[in-house]
Structure formats: structure tokens, C-alpha cells
Amino acid sequence: MIAVLAGLVAGTAVSQAEEPSCETGLRFTTNDTSAAMGLRLMSVEVTNCGSEPLQLNGYPQVKVLDAEHEQLDVAILEGSGGIAAIEGFDDAPQPITVAPGESAKSGFLWRNTHTSMDPPLVGKHVDIAAAAGDTWQPLVPTSQQASVLIDLGSTGRIGVQAWHRE
Numbered sequence: 558m559i560a561v562l563a564g565l566v567a568g569t570a571v572s573q574a575e576e577p578s579c580e581t582g583l584r585f586t587t588n589d590t591s592a593a594m595g596l597r598l599m600s601v602e603v604t605n606c607g608s609e610p611l612q613l614n615g616y617p618q619v620k621v622l623d624a625e626h627e628q629l630d631v632a633i634l635e636g637s638g639g640i641a642a643i644e645g646f647d648d649a650p651q652p653i654t655v656a657p658g659e660s661a662k663s664g665f666l667w668r669n670t671h672t673s674m675d676p677p678l679v680g681k682h683v684d685i686a687a688a689a690g691d692t693w694q695p696l697v698p699t700s701q702q703a704s705v706l707i708d709l710g711s712t713g714r715i716g717v718q719a720w721h722r723e
Contacts, residue, residue: 586696610657
């Protein structure tokens with residue numbers, strides 16, 4: 558969908574050979590962030606590592622956290638929220654079934670513009686749930702950089718793409 562222009566991902570180190578934990582039956586991972594002219598796009602994947610099919614129809618629930626795991630005051634928008642026009646990012650949610658062993662995708666979109674005297678907002682961790690009311694768990698980076706970095710500057714907004722299949 559979008560070419561990776563630069564890998565900027567930042568949080569907990571997970572080697573390429575090591576699989577992130579799947580204690581809840583779901584695993585949330587990210588492996589790259591594309592960056593161009595202040596625009597950021599992070600890929601997100603949920604893998605069903607349980608024994609029952611997962612029904613999705615909507616957006617992941619997202620909390621952006623700082624280095625101390627404190628929640629940042631960030632507006633979480635369904636779709637791009639006007640941040641940028643990215644093909645497919647604003648597609649309406651569709652019901653999908655994720656069988657055991659299969660995955661679905663989402664993405665986060667933001668700008669790192671900083672136009673304030675206040676310190677920039679920088680997320681170092683993300684807690685995520687597949688849907689409202691589901692269990693929160695960490696988004697685990699699996700790239701070479703092995704960390705999460707959501708450098709929001711002073712924008713304070715992040716767009717979230719609906720769950721989808723490619």
C-alpha cells in the first residue's frame with residue numbers, strides 16, 4: 558500500500574527470531590514506520606494465536622504512552638481525521654473473521670509537526686485492544702530497531718485505520 562521510506566520504530570526489544578507472547582490468544586505487533594516530510598505511517602497487525610475465530614468490525618482501541626507508561630493526552634481518530642489522504646486509510650470498517658493462525662492489519666497515521674513552546678508529545682509505548690471492551694495489551698515492535706516511537710510534536714492527534722485484510 559505505501560512504500561517504506563524510513564524505518565523508525567521504537568519500546569521493548571524483541572529479536573527477529575523471538576516470537577512475542579500470546580497469552581491472551583491475540584498478538585499485536587508492528588514492524589515498520591514510514592516517514593516522509595513529517596508524515597508518519599505505522600503498520601499494525603493482530604494475529605489470532607488462540608483456538609477460536611476472531612470477529613473484527615471496526616477500529617483498534619489505542620492508548621499512546623510515554624517512556625514511563627503514562628498515557629499521553631492524544632486524540633485518537635477513526636480514520637485519517639484529515640491528517641493526510643492515504644489510499645485505503647479511510648475505508649469504512651467491514652466485518653472480517655480472523656481464523657486461528659491468521660492475521661488482520663491496521664495502521665496509525667500522524668504528523669510530527671511542532672509549532673508550540675511546550676515540549677513535544679512523544680509516545681514510547683502503545684497499549685492496544687482489538688475492539689472496545691477487549692483486553693488491553695502492549696503493541697510489540699518486531700523490526701530491527703525493536704522499539705516504538707510516535708513523535709507527535711504538538712499535533713496531539715493520531716489516525717487509526719479500521720481492521721482489514723490485504
